[in-house]
Amino acid sequence: MPAQLQFRDVTLGYDRHPAVHHLSGEIAAGALLAIVGPNGAGKSTLFRGLVGILKPLAGSIRTGGLDVRDIAYLPQTVDIDRSFPISVYDFVGTGLWRRVGFFGSMGKAAHDRTARALAGVGLNGFENRAIGTLSGGQMQRMLFARVLLQDARLIVLDEPFNAIDTRTSADLLDLVKSWHAEKRTVLAALHDMDLVRAHFPETLLLARGPVAWGPTADVLTTENLSEARRMCEAFDDSAAACAVDDLPLRAA
Amino acid sequence: MIHYAMIHDALIAPFTEFEFMRRALAAVIALALGGAPIGVFLMLRRMSLVGDAMAHAILPGAAIGFLLSGLNLFAMTTGGLIAGFTVAILAGVVARSTGLKEDASLATFYLVSLALGVTIVSVKGTNIDLLHVLFGNILAMDDATLLVIASNATITLLVLAVIYRPLVIESVDPVFLRTVSRAGAPSHLLFLALVVINLVNGFQALGTLLAVGLMILPAGIARFWSRDITGMICIAVVSAVVSGYAGLVLSFQTKVPSGPAIILVAAVLHVGSVLFGSVGGLFRQMFPGRHLEA
Numbered sequence: 001m002p003a004q005l006q007f008r009d010v011t012l013g014y015d016r017h018p019a020v021h022h023l024s025g026e027i028a029a030g031a032l033l034a035i036v037g038p039n040g041a042g043k044s045t046l047f048r049g050l051v052g053i054l055k056p057l058a059g060s061i062r063t064g065g066l067d068v069r070d071i072a073y074l075p076q077t078v079d080i081d082r083s084f085p086i087s088v089y090d091f092v093g094t095g096l097w098r099r100v101g102f103f104g105s106m107g108k109a110a111h112d113r114t115a116r117a118l119a120g121v122g123l124n125g126f127e128n129r130a131i132g133t134l135s136g137g138q139m140q141r142m143l144f145a146r147v148l149l150q151d152a153r154l155i156v157l158d159e160p161f162n163a164i165d166t167r168t169s170a171d172l173l174d175l176v177k178s179w180h181a182e183k184r185t186v187l188a189a190l191h192d193m194d195l196v197r198a199h200f201p202e203t204l205l206l207a208r209g210p211v212a213w214g215p216t217a218d219v220l221t222t223e224n225l226s227e228a229r230r231m232c233e234a235f236d237d238s239a240a241a242c243a244v245d246d247l248p249l250r251a252a
Numbered sequence: 253m254i255h256y257a258m259i260h261d262a263l264i265a266p267f268t269e270f271e272f273m274r275r276a277l278a279a280v281i282a283l284a285l286g287g288a289p290i291g292v293f294l295m296l297r298r299m300s301l302v303g304d305a306m307a308h309a310i311l312p313g314a315a316i317g318f319l320l321s322g323l324n325l326f327a328m329t330t331g332g333l334i335a336g337f338t339v340a341i342l343a344g345v346v347a348r349s350t351g352l353k354e355d356a357s358l359a360t361f362y363l364v365s366l367a368l369g370v371t372i373v374s375v376k377g378t379n380i381d382l383l384h385v386l387f388g389n390i391l392a393m394d395d396a397t398l399l400v401i402a403s404n405a406t407i408t409l410l411v412l413a414v415i416y417r418p419l420v421i422e423s424v425d426p427v428f429l430r431t432v433s434r435a436g437a438p439s440h441l442l443f444l445a446l447v448v449i450n451l452v453n454g455f456q457a458l459g460t461l462l463a464v465g466l467m468i469l470p471a472g473i474a475r476f477w478s479r480d481i482t483g484m485i486c487i488a489v490v491s492a493v494v495s496g497y498a499g500l501v502l503s504f505q506t507k508v509p510s511g512p513a514i515i516l517v518a519a520v521l522h523v524g525s526v527l528f529g530s531v532g533g534l535f536r537q538m539f540p541g542r543h544l545e546a
Contacts, residue, residue: 068431086481102435
């Protein structure tokens with residue numbers, strides 16, 4: 001499998017403090033990768049860097065010719081204004097932005113696709129509901145429907161099953177698996193280790209830096225997990241500039 | 253038939269008999285068409301008070317334009333745009349670089365702006381000019397002014413049509429728009445420009461203090477009658493037109509000045525909507541009807 005994503009010594013962070021530190025590695029096209037790690041391990045930051053919202057402090061992320069619009073990103077703290085008067089149908093329809101853009105009409109094909117996406121996440125009959133009336137689980141289903149419509153090569157899900165009941169997460173997990181079967185690259189930040197072990201072939205254990213990366217069974221060992229917890233606790237407000245960052249400069 | 257004649261005299265005759273009333277009606281309809289949809293977006297983006305502050309902020313620019321070329325709306329619009337963006341950017345820069353909150357920063361700048369504008373007009377112009385700028389005079393529309401107001405309304409609707417989708421998506425889910433398109437920031441800036449254009453438009457008719465009224469009040473009314481944005485925009489436009497028409501009639505039949513009359517009518521509609529609106533009105537909340545089965 002050719003590499004879809006390449007991280008070259010990537011450091012991402014805020015105000016010069018790294019949240020993801022010196023990450024290097026590759027993700028193959030069509031991979032189904034779980035990203036696990038304690039809170040504050042840099043999972044969300046990595047995703048923000050990946051979809052281009054956050055610029056790396058150092059290093060580079062290559063997306064192998066993927067346009068930013070070939071990436072569907074489902075953030076964790078959704079900054080959705082739920083009081084905005086928009087229907088579920090219209091909201092999900094925004095997933096077709098690439099096809100319809102500013103003016104394209106929502107023709108019959110687009111209408112069918114939207115209807116299928118809503119049916120695919122079990123939200124038939126919700127078309128005309130305002131988004132503010134949805135429950136947490138229905139909201140997450142709706143966001144998955146939009147990801148379906150985005151029809152992206154790379155799908156990035158940040159803690160998609162948080163605060164979701166088992167039935168809903170099982171339904172949504174089926175969607176994730178079907179994306180994998182369609183040879184899309186899927187990355188998901190997760191906390192449920194049992195779920196990761198059962199359904200995700202590969203895992204990246206992140207604790208600011210990579211602790212382990214590879215087949216899930218090899219990564220999720222007790223040692224690695226406690227190592228990750230230890231690494232995450234190291235945070236210094238008055239840290240000096242990272243010496244490793246200077247190395248390439250000196251070489252140049 | 254006596255009743256019919258009375259109604260005709262009160263509601264229709266002013267417009268058939270006096271040209272300045274017809275012009276005023278045309279102006280108010282144009283203002284409603286452009287301003288009300290902008291007001292709906294201001295409300296949904298929680299920017300209603302920003303619109304109000306901007307109305308004051310554009311005063312010095314519009315005043316300078318007014319003094320250089322008289323009641324030329326093009327000069328006033330250009331001056332207003334420059335002043336509006338200057339204040340918006342300065343307020344943003346000060347807030348970001350000093351930690352002063354953006355609303356406090358904006359409040360400072362618009363007050364200074366208002367003081368500066370009033371000073372410019374009073375030093376260089378007459379008291380009549382000042383009254384004109386502060387309260388407008390919709391009953392004195394000449395051809396050129398009417399044409400500019402109509403053009404501004406047309407531009408507003410065309411630009412709004414172009415940026416409508418990104419604007420809606422950015423309002424409801426800004427992170428999503430950022431990941432699929434770079435249209436977010438340009439649409440936001442264009443939207444701000446439309447706000448300023450419509451404020452300058454409202455200037456002429458309602459004056460700087462009430463210019464924002466025909467944008468904000470109809471949007472507030474619409475919020476009580478519709479759950480979706482298309483419905484809100486339609487209701488806002490209709491209620492702005494109705495307020496404009498009824499306000500003109502009121503001001504013609506009484507001694508109430510036209511600008512305040514229009515806003516007062518809108519305010520009455522607003523109070524009625526708060527009480528009896530079908531979406532979240534107080535009356536509906538008190539007597540919601542029996543709950544449904546599912």
